[in-house]
Amino acid sequence: MRGLIAGGVYIPRFRLSSDELETAWGTSHAAGVDQKAVPAADEDTLTMAVAATERALESTSVDRAAIDTVAAATTTPPLEEGDFVSRLVRMLDLPANVASTTATHHTAAGAEALSRALDADGTALVIAADCPEGDLADSDHPFGAGAAAFVIGDDPAVAIDDVAWHSNETPGIRFRERGQRDTESLGITTYERDAIREAVTSAATSLPVDLETATAAAVHQPNASLPYRITGDLPLSPDAVSAGTIVDQIGDAGAATVPIGLLSALDEADDDDLTVGAFFGGGSATAVACDGSLSVPGVERIDDTEPISYSTYLRERGYVVDGDVSGGGANVSLPNWQQSLDQRYRLVAGSCPECGGVTFPPKGACQECHARVEFDEVDASRTGTIRAMTVIGQGGAPPEFAQLQQQDGAYTAAIVAFETEGGSVTLPAQLTDVDPEAMAVGDTVRATIRRIYTQEGVTRYGVKFTPINDGER
Amino acid sequence: MRDAYVLGAGQSSFGSFPEETYLSLFDDAFDAAMDSVDTAIDPEQIDEAFLGTLGVGGRQIGLSGPAVTEHLGLHGVPTTRVENACAASGYAFRQAVTAVRSGLVDVALAGGYEVMTDASSDHTRWWLGVSGETEWERTSGTTFAGVYAQMASAYMDEYDAEIDDLSRVAVKNHGNGAQNPKAHLGFECSLEDASAAPSVADPLNLYHCCPTTDGASAVLVVSEDVAREHSDTLVRVAGAGASSGRVGLFQRESLTSIPASVRAGEDAYESAGIEPSDLDFAEVHDCFAIAELLAYEDLGFCDRGEAGRLLREGVTDPDGDLPTNTSGGLKSKGHPIGATGTGQVVEAFKQLRGEAYVQVDDPKYGLTHNVGGSGGGVTVHIFEKEGMEGSA
Numbered sequence: 001m002r003g004l005i006a007g008g009v010y011i012p013r014f015r016l017s018s019d020e021l022e023t024a025w026g027t028s029h030a031a032g033v034d035q036k037a038v039p040a041a042d043e044d045t046l047t048m049a050v051a052a053t054e055r056a057l058e059s060t061s062v063d064r065a066a067i068d069t070v071a072a073a074t075t076t077p078p079l080e081e082g083d084f085v086s087r088l089v090r091m092l093d094l095p096a097n098v099a100s101t102t103a104t105h106h107t108a109a110g111a112e113a114l115s116r117a118l119d120a121d122g123t124a125l126v127i128a129a130d131c132p133e134g135d136l137a138d139s140d141h142p143f144g145a146g147a148a149a150f151v152i153g154d155d156p157a158v159a160i161d162d163v164a165w166h167s168n169e170t171p172g173i174r175f176r177e178r179g180q181r182d183t184e185s186l187g188i189t190t191y192e193r194d195a196i197r198e199a200v201t202s203a204a205t206s207l208p209v210d211l212e213t214a215t216a217a218a219v220h221q222p223n224a225s226l227p228y229r230i231t232g233d234l235p236l237s238p239d240a241v242s243a244g245t246i247v248d249q250i251g252d253a254g255a256a257t258v259p260i261g262l263l264s265a266l267d268e269a270d271d272d273d274l275t276v277g278a279f280f281g282g283g284s285a286t287a288v289a290c291d292g293s294l295s296v297p298g299v300e301r302i303d304d305t306e307p308i309s310y311s312t313y314l315r316e317r318g319y320v321v322d323g324d325v326s327g328g329g330a331n332v333s334l335p336n337w338q339q340s341l342d343q344r345y346r347l348v349a350g351s352c353p354e355c356g357g358v359t360f361p362p363k364g365a366c367q368e369c370h371a372r373v374e375f376d377e378v379d380a381s382r383t384g385t386i387r388a389m390t391v392i393g394q395g396g397a398p399p400e401f402a403q404l405q406q407q408d409g410a411y412t413a414a415i416v417a418f419e420t421e422g423g424s425v426t427l428p429a430q431l432t433d434v435d436p437e438a439m440a441v442g443d444t445v446r447a448t449i450r451r452i453y454t455q456e457g458v459t460r461y462g463v464k465f466t467p468i469n470d471g472e473r
Numbered sequence: 474m475r476d477a478y479v480l481g482a483g484q485s486s487f488g489s490f491p492e493e494t495y496l497s498l499f500d501d502a503f504d505a506a507m508d509s510v511d512t513a514i515d516p517e518q519i520d521e522a523f524l525g526t527l528g529v530g531g532r533q534i535g536l537s538g539p540a541v542t543e544h545l546g547l548h549g550v551p552t553t554r555v556e557n558a559c560a561a562s563g564y565a566f567r568q569a570v571t572a573v574r575s576g577l578v579d580v581a582l583a584g585g586y587e588v589m590t591d592a593s594s595d596h597t598r599w600w601l602g603v604s605g606e607t608e609w610e611r612t613s614g615t616t617f618a619g620v621y622a623q624m625a626s627a628y629m630d631e632y633d634a635e636i637d638d639l640s641r642v643a644v645k646n647h648g649n650g651a652q653n654p655k656a657h658l659g660f661e662c663s664l665e666d667a668s669a670a671p672s673v674a675d676p677l678n679l680y681h682c683c684p685t686t687d688g689a690s691a692v693l694v695v696s697e698d699v700a701r702e703h704s705d706t707l708v709r710v711a712g713a714g715a716s717s718g719r720v721g722l723f724q725r726e727s728l729t730s731i732p733a734s735v736r737a738g739e740d741a742y743e744s745a746g747i748e749p750s751d752l753d754f755a756e757v758h759d760c761f762a763i764a765e766l767l768a769y770e771d772l773g774f775c776d777r778g779e780a781g782r783l784l785r786e787g788v789t790d791p792d793g794d795l796p797t798n799t800s801g802g803l804k805s806k807g808h809p810i811g812a813t814g815t816g817q818v819v820e821a822f823k824q825l826r827g828e829a830y831v832q833v834d835d836p837k838y839g840l841t842h843n844v845g846g847s848g849g850g851v852t853v854h855i856f857e858k859e860g861m862e863g864s865a
Contacts, residue, residue: 327595
């Protein structure tokens with residue numbers, strides 16, 4: 001029997017309320033959505049995927065070196081073509097020989113990824129992350145963001161009994177043309193609802209379980225009313241559907257919504273509870289039956305939010321900012337950047353075999369004794385202390401950071417000290433997810449991976465630091 | 474080893490001059506340097522030239538040094554362009570001193586030039602970040618203001634310093650620069666103005682930052698024989714120190730000191746055979762207000778954490794024990810990157826000859842301190858006024 005060993009959820013902290021949306025547009029096309037999660041300017045599906053997966057891995061004893069398969073799901077990879085899962089492999093320090101796949105193209109991609117992991121041998125990761133975009137006046141209204149990660153293996157805490165499928169051609173329900181940013185729907189209401197209900201009903205009734213006994217059901221939820229309507233032909237109680245519905249708090253997070261709803265339901269479930277997942281996308285429905293419960297880190301922080309205005313929303317999401325770098329960007333070549341990924345993602349420092357001093361980055365002569373040595377690799381702690389900091393206001397940023405500043409406002413550039421076995425090292429990095437005014441020299445911060453800057457179409461990712469909140473480890 | 478002397482020194486006006494080029498600005502500086510010599514010297518006597526520039530804006534990236542000397546009519550003179558960011562001409566001057574001391578040349582031209590105000594604001598910001606450590610410091614989103622602001626934050630945290638301690642640098646240096654007709658920002662400012670200015674990189678505000686400036690400066694470095702032949706007042710290069718440091722602030726052992734300044738200062742004092750207390754004036758590298766505070770401490774003007782007190786007590790005012798940045802400093806006189814190092818020498822030369830705009834009473838020893846980037850390269854020079862009968 002295979003199933004879930006661990007899970008993790010990450011939701012960006014910004015929330016746009018539907019009241020703000022309605023004030024901006026005079027109407028809201030986000031039925032039942034109270035508020036939606038908004039990724040910050042330096043977040044995307046990759047960074048959210050990493051954040052959710054780190055939470056999942058921290059909650060289990062699974063060794064990341066022992067992971068055999070990684071299956072990612074998203075409808076909004078940062079690049080339409082290019083590196084996605086390979087970046088996750090480096091950012092998460094997974095073994096290079098991990099079998100990988102990216103499911104995309106529709107909102108049921110998470111089911112495809114989950115199925116791949118269940119079919120595989122050994123330990124597998126499933127990561128669903130999404131942040132769809134749409135026409136601001138209409139289809140964008142319900143679109144939120146978030147990520148869910150599942151660690152799949154044998155002898156699980158939550159057994160996944162079966163996966164059932166139903167596929168039919170039902171065009172026009174949700175699609176994005178090649179080269180376009182906006183996800184669209186033709187809005188043929190009855191046709192759409194009937195098609196989804198038929199597919200979900202067919203898949204769910206194929207499961208070898210008694211649906212009446214389900215205590216929770218995470219069902220395809222582009223808004224908060226549809227899950228009830230498309231399960232009308234199923235013996236699922238409204239309470240069960242409610243327990244698996246998360247869209248009202250985070251918005252429609254594309255391929256990640258049902259996975260997040262599923263994990264949030266499992267976090268609330270008892271050990272002998274049945275939880276059902278029902279995905280729909282691109283004409284296909286997939287249903288899964290889950291037995292058991294699981295404590296899922298990140299679920300408890302879904303309510304840990306910061307409300308934003310509609311204008312901030314437009315800026316953070318980049319709807320109103322031109323992304324071109326004007327005046328020239330930093331002269332760091334991609335080959336050089338690529339060579340430093342262990343430092344930028346994992347803070348790998350160098351220990352001097354002669355004096356024991358630590359050097360970061362571990363290149364050139366030892367910073368302590370100035371000898372030219374072959375460094376031994378040492379991992380720095382993921383938490384550090386601010387030794388110096390400045391707030392870079394409008395106009396003070398190098399050109400490649402002008403876009404970030406236009407989107408996210410003034411940012412804090414700090415020098416952060418980290419402890420390693422051989423002593424402390426310092427590195428310069430930005431703080432993120434923080435009010436610059438609230439930070440000071442001496443504060444402790446935690447490493448995370450975010451977008452650093454984009455030049456010539458290629459986004460560089462690397463370490464930034466977030467404040468450590470009360471009650472966190 | 475024989476001694477090197479400063480025979481003449483001059484600068485163009487510092488400011489924003491859309492009608493000028495780096496070539497025409499250096500013409501002005503060179504003419505001023507030649508005019509400052511008591512008994513005219515033939516330009517054909519110049520054996521070699523060392524010219525500093527970062528090359529802001531790109532323009533003539535390759536071979537700008539020879540372009541300058543050929544434009545001047547110093548035809549065929551071997552010319553080396555020196556690049557050490559804001560310390561470019563501090564190092565060019567050091568090269569000239571070394572060349573004369575070695576006996577290889579009798580007359581060397583040292584100088585620098587920079588044009589910084591003719592590019593778009595985006596392009597200018599790109600250039601202002603090129604001398605920080607590129608792979609980590611720059612990509613954390615900082616330009617120079619940000620890196621010095623980080624030093625200021627660490628300094629203020631360590632010593633409980635206040636914004637006014639930074640602002641007093643601006644008040645003093647603007648007070649001096651207001652009397653210097655060649656200064657870029659030749660106006661006075663009050664402590665209130667200096668502390669209430671808009672933020673550039675917190676905690677540094679506009680008055681804690683030097684301007685971007687167009688300008689050039691030139692110095693004639695000569696042997697003792699040449700100096701005695703052409704000058705009534707001998708200005709000897711009594712001490713020379715220089716040191717490198719890690720280019721990135723985060724790579725250094727201290728965030729509240731520039732270690733290369735300490736090393737360069739110690740070497741300069743030792744080679745001149747004097748102590749900081751022997752100095753009569755100093756020109757220090759005040760690209761940002763915090764840099765002047767650090768300079769006081771790194772160069773031994775006071776103990777660690779005492780720089781704010783020096784400013785409060787007026788020790789570095791023109792009528793204090795150690796007048797500092799009587800030219801207006803980088804803050805008021807301006808900071809045309811490559812021209813700054815030899816620009817400081819111009820002020821030292823004028824002070825020792827009694828020709829400064831803010832004149833110190835009969836000085837004997839003066840110091841110049843030039844910092845590249847946030848401390849990757851530093852030069853310190855000490856100058857001594859000799860009587861005509863004095864020996865080296």
